[in-house]
Amino acid sequence: MATQLLIVFVPSILLFCIVPFSFSFTPLDNHLLSCGSHTNASLFNRVFAADSTEPGSDSLAAEESVSVTNRNPPANSPVLYHTARVFTGVGSYRFDMKRNGTHFVRFHFSPFSAQAFDLKSAKFSVSVNGNSLLREFQLRNGSSSMIKEYVLKIESNLLEIVFTPVGDSGFGFVNALEVFTAPGDFIIDYGARLVSSSGVEEYRNLSSQVLETVHRINVGGLKLTPFNDTLWRTWIPDDDYLVFKEAAKRASSTHTPNYQKGGASQEIAPANVYMTAQEMNRENLSLTSRFNITWKFPVASGGVRHLVRLHFCDIVSPALNLLYFDVYINGYSAYKDLDLSSLTIHMLASPVYVDFVVDSDDSGDMEISVGPSDLSSSMRMNALLNGAEIMKMVNVMDSHTVHRREKLWVLVGSIVGGVVILLLAIVAVLVAFKCRKRKPKQRTVESVGWTPLRMFGGSSLSRMSEAHASPGSHGYLGLKIPFAEIQSATNNFDRSLIIGSGGFGMVFKAVLKDNVKVAVKRGMPGSRQGLPEFQTEITVLSKIRHRHLVSLVGYCEENCEMILVYEYMEKGPLKRHLYGSGHPPLSWRQRLEICIGAARGLHYLHTGFAQGIIHRDIKSTNILLDENYVAKVADFGLSRSGPCINETHVSTGVKGSFGYLDPEYFRRQQLTDKSDVYSFGVVLFEVLCARPAVDPQLTREQVNLAEWALEWQKKGMLEQIVDPHIVGEIKPDSLKKFGETAEKCLADYGVDRPTMGDVLWNLEYVLQIQESGQLREPNNGNEAAVNVTTSFVPGTRSNNVRRDRDYENTSSDISTSQVFSQLMTNEGR
Incomplete structure (x- = not known):
C-alpha cells in the first residue's frame, strides 16, 4: 500500500549501534493519547496518556463512542494497540495549543475484532480544524498496523480532530493520537523547486x-525505528524500490555527520540516514561509464502534487569539489550539476536536503x-543519495465544500460546453468556406526544416535548434533504421555485446544486415532523459562528413526508443x-598523428559552416580510433552552433567534463570555439603524460593535469613528466614545440588562445621536426613560423593543411569517397 508507513510491532535491526542517542527534541505542544484506554501506555519510550470523557486539556467530545479492548492480542504487539476508541457517530478530540505553526499529527490504526466491532470493516472520514485529511477511509484487507502522518500549520489556539462515520452502519476508530510541534525550520516557505515539463522554478x-x-x-541503510529519530519517525530501506540494483552500491561511514547551520539538522533527518547512501556501482563491468541510479515509488496518480525531499551527505569523496551529479524526477531534470560542496560551509560529510514539488503522472509511480x-571527471564520475521522503499535498476542502463545488462545476461546465460547441461549429463552417477559395501552397522540406521527432507515445516535441541547417533533399528520413533491424543486429540487446556506456545509454557492438559493423547507442527505453542530446546528435551528424569525425549511420525512434547508430x-x-x-x-609518432587527426576534425567543425559548431565536450574518451589508429572526434550531444558573424560568443549554461572545462566559459557562461581549444590543450598533455585530466588519488599539486603540466612547462622541465614509455623517442625540439602548443591552448582567456587551425599547423610542425629534425620552411613569408619558440601567428597555414581543409569541405552531395568516413549502406542510409 502506497500510504502504509510501517508495521510498528515487527522487530527491526538498527544499522549503527555505535551512534549515540541524540538529545531528544522537546516540542512545546506534545499531546500523546492512548485511545479507548483507562491507563497510560508506552511506545518507543514515549508515554501515551489514557483518553477521557472528563473535561481537561485533551478532551474527548463523543457521546456516541465506546472503548474496545482486544482480549487476544498478538504476543509481540505493543500495549498501545490493545485498545481503541470506536465512534458510532460524529466525535472529536480537542487540544489546547500553546503555539501556532507547523505541527505533526499522527493517527495509529491497528484493527482487531472485539465485542460487536470488527475494526477492519470501519469506514469513516477524519478532519483537523475543518481540513479533510481522510475521506471515506477504510483499511484494506490484510492490513495490520498503520500510521497515517500529516504535517500542517495550526493557526488557532484550539485544535479539533473530528471523526465522522460513513453510511448508516459505518463507524470509525483510532488506537492512538499524536499531536506535537514541529521544529521551526522543518517546512520553510522558500527554496523548494517546482519541477515540470517546462523546467524548474521556485515554489x-x-x-x-x-x-x-x-x-x-x-x-x-537498514530500517530505523523511532528510537533513532528525534521526531519519532520510521525510515525503511530502499531495496524494494531500486529499479536496477546492479547500478547501485552501498556506501557507509562510521563518522557522525557534520551538521552545520544552514544545512540539515538532526530533526530534518537522523545521523544514521546521512551515514549511509547508495552510490554508482562503477565496479560493475557492464556499467563502466555514465548511468543513473533510479528508484520507483508508488504514489497517487493523475496529477496529484507531491513534496519530494531528498537528503544528501558526501561520504564518498576524498576531498571537496569532486562530486558533481544530476537529479531527475519523473524523467525531468530537477537539479543540474548539483555540487554538495557549494551547499555546505566547505566541509565534507555535511548533511543537506533539497525540496522538490512534483505532480504525479498517470502511471502511479514516482521515479x-x-x-x-557533465562536469564530472571521468575518474570521479559518481552520484549518490542518502535519503528520500515523499509527501502528498492533501486537498484540504471538506466533503460538503467538495460536493457543492462539484455541483457548481457541473452547471458551469454544461453552459460553457454548449457555448464552445456552438463556436466550434461556426469556426468549422468559416474554415471550410475559406479553404474552398484558396488552394494551399506546397512547401518543401527545406523550407520548413525537419519535422520534430515524435516519441513517447507520439507526443510532439519542440523543433531542434534553428541554427542547424536541415539536411539534403532526403531529409532525416534517409537515416531512419527500423527498430526490428537494430533489435536483430544486437541479438535483442544482448548484454555480452555491450562495449561501453555513457550519459545517454548503453553502447552495443552490432552488424547490420548489409554486414556493416556499427556501434548502437541506446537511450534508456521510455526515458525522457537525453532527448536534447539525441536531437543534437542527429542534427549535427546528418549534415557533416569528414574523415576525422565519427559518422552517423542512422537513428531509430520507434517503440518509445531513442537509438543512435x-x-x-x-x-x-x-x-x-x-x-x-x-x-x-602508443608511440610518439602515433600520438602526434592522432592529435593531428582530432585537430583536423575540430578545425572543420569550427570553420566548415557559417556559424561553425562548438563541440563542448572534447576529451580523450570522445576521440575514437579506427582499426588503423585514425582519430575521429565523437559524441556531439552537447554541441552548439557558434556565434553569429556580428557576435563574439554564445551565452549558454555551462556544459562539459570536469578537468577539461574552459575556466573562462565556466566563470562567464560565454561559449566560443576557444573553449574547445582549451579542452584540446588538456588532451595534448594527457597524450604526453599518459594520465587522467583529474586524479584525486595524487597529491594536491598533481590532482589537476592542466595546472600541474603547465607548472613544469613554465619551468622548462616538461621532459620530467613525459610518459616513461616514450621518453626516449621524443626529440627535444619536437617536445618543446608540443609543450608550447599545449600551453597556448590553456591560456586563461580565450583571446590569448590559438584557433584550431593554428593548433593544427603547429602540431604538423611538431611532427615534421620529429621526423626530419629540421625546421619547416616559413609559410607565406612569415619568418616567425620557423622558430620553434615563437608565438602563434594567425593566418599561417602550411599548404598541406590548406589542401586538407579544402579537401574536406567539398560538397556533401558527393556520393562515395574514401576521403569520408561516412558509411554508406545498400538502402541509401
Missing part, C-alpha cells in the same frame, strides 16, 4: 500546504534518479590506449 508558501507522508526511505553531471571504431577511445586498460603504449 513558495510551502508551509501552507497540508502534507501526508507517503514514503520515508533510508537509502543504502527519482541520480546520475553523473554510428560507424564502428575498432580501437575504441583514445583514453583506453593511454592508461588504465593494459593496451600496448
Whole structure:
C-alpha cells in the first residue's frame, strides 16, 4: 500500500549501534493519547496518556463512542494497540495549543475484532480544524498496523480532530493520537523547486500546504525505528524500490555527520540516514561509464502534487569539489550539476536536503534518479543519495465544500460546453468556406526544416535548434533504421555485446544486415532523459562528413526508443590506449598523428559552416580510433552552433567534463570555439603524460593535469613528466614545440588562445621536426613560423593543411569517397 508507513510491532535491526542517542527534541505542544484506554501506555519510550470523557486539556467530545479492548492480542504487539476508541457517530478530540505553526499529527490504526466491532470493516472520514485529511477511509484487507502522518500549520489556539462515520452502519476508530510541534525550520516557505515539463522554478508558501507522508526511505541503510529519530519517525530501506540494483552500491561511514547551520539538522533527518547512501556501482563491468541510479515509488496518480525531499551527505569523496551529479524526477531534470560542496560551509560529510514539488503522472509511480553531471571527471564520475521522503499535498476542502463545488462545476461546465460547441461549429463552417477559395501552397522540406521527432507515445516535441541547417533533399528520413533491424543486429540487446556506456545509454557492438559493423547507442527505453542530446546528435551528424569525425549511420525512434547508430571504431577511445586498460603504449609518432587527426576534425567543425559548431565536450574518451589508429572526434550531444558573424560568443549554461572545462566559459557562461581549444590543450598533455585530466588519488599539486603540466612547462622541465614509455623517442625540439602548443591552448582567456587551425599547423610542425629534425620552411613569408619558440601567428597555414581543409569541405552531395568516413549502406542510409 502506497500510504502504509510501517508495521510498528515487527522487530527491526538498527544499522549503527555505535551512534549515540541524540538529545531528544522537546516540542512545546506534545499531546500523546492512548485511545479507548483507562491507563497510560508506552511506545518507543514515549508515554501515551489514557483518553477521557472528563473535561481537561485533551478532551474527548463523543457521546456516541465506546472503548474496545482486544482480549487476544498478538504476543509481540505493543500495549498501545490493545485498545481503541470506536465512534458510532460524529466525535472529536480537542487540544489546547500553546503555539501556532507547523505541527505533526499522527493517527495509529491497528484493527482487531472485539465485542460487536470488527475494526477492519470501519469506514469513516477524519478532519483537523475543518481540513479533510481522510475521506471515506477504510483499511484494506490484510492490513495490520498503520500510521497515517500529516504535517500542517495550526493557526488557532484550539485544535479539533473530528471523526465522522460513513453510511448508516459505518463507524470509525483510532488506537492512538499524536499531536506535537514541529521544529521551526522543518517546512520553510522558500527554496523548494517546482519541477515540470517546462523546467524548474521556485515554489513558495510551502508551509501552507497540508502534507501526508507517503514514503520515508533510508537509502543504502537498514530500517530505523523511532528510537533513532528525534521526531519519532520510521525510515525503511530502499531495496524494494531500486529499479536496477546492479547500478547501485552501498556506501557507509562510521563518522557522525557534520551538521552545520544552514544545512540539515538532526530533526530534518537522523545521523544514521546521512551515514549511509547508495552510490554508482562503477565496479560493475557492464556499467563502466555514465548511468543513473533510479528508484520507483508508488504514489497517487493523475496529477496529484507531491513534496519530494531528498537528503544528501558526501561520504564518498576524498576531498571537496569532486562530486558533481544530476537529479531527475519523473524523467525531468530537477537539479543540474548539483555540487554538495557549494551547499555546505566547505566541509565534507555535511548533511543537506533539497525540496522538490512534483505532480504525479498517470502511471502511479514516482521515479527519482541520480546520475553523473557533465562536469564530472571521468575518474570521479559518481552520484549518490542518502535519503528520500515523499509527501502528498492533501486537498484540504471538506466533503460538503467538495460536493457543492462539484455541483457548481457541473452547471458551469454544461453552459460553457454548449457555448464552445456552438463556436466550434461556426469556426468549422468559416474554415471550410475559406479553404474552398484558396488552394494551399506546397512547401518543401527545406523550407520548413525537419519535422520534430515524435516519441513517447507520439507526443510532439519542440523543433531542434534553428541554427542547424536541415539536411539534403532526403531529409532525416534517409537515416531512419527500423527498430526490428537494430533489435536483430544486437541479438535483442544482448548484454555480452555491450562495449561501453555513457550519459545517454548503453553502447552495443552490432552488424547490420548489409554486414556493416556499427556501434548502437541506446537511450534508456521510455526515458525522457537525453532527448536534447539525441536531437543534437542527429542534427549535427546528418549534415557533416569528414574523415576525422565519427559518422552517423542512422537513428531509430520507434517503440518509445531513442537509438543512435554510428560507424564502428575498432580501437575504441583514445583514453583506453593511454592508461588504465593494459593496451600496448602508443608511440610518439602515433600520438602526434592522432592529435593531428582530432585537430583536423575540430578545425572543420569550427570553420566548415557559417556559424561553425562548438563541440563542448572534447576529451580523450570522445576521440575514437579506427582499426588503423585514425582519430575521429565523437559524441556531439552537447554541441552548439557558434556565434553569429556580428557576435563574439554564445551565452549558454555551462556544459562539459570536469578537468577539461574552459575556466573562462565556466566563470562567464560565454561559449566560443576557444573553449574547445582549451579542452584540446588538456588532451595534448594527457597524450604526453599518459594520465587522467583529474586524479584525486595524487597529491594536491598533481590532482589537476592542466595546472600541474603547465607548472613544469613554465619551468622548462616538461621532459620530467613525459610518459616513461616514450621518453626516449621524443626529440627535444619536437617536445618543446608540443609543450608550447599545449600551453597556448590553456591560456586563461580565450583571446590569448590559438584557433584550431593554428593548433593544427603547429602540431604538423611538431611532427615534421620529429621526423626530419629540421625546421619547416616559413609559410607565406612569415619568418616567425620557423622558430620553434615563437608565438602563434594567425593566418599561417602550411599548404598541406590548406589542401586538407579544402579537401574536406567539398560538397556533401558527393556520393562515395574514401576521403569520408561516412558509411554508406545498400538502402541509401
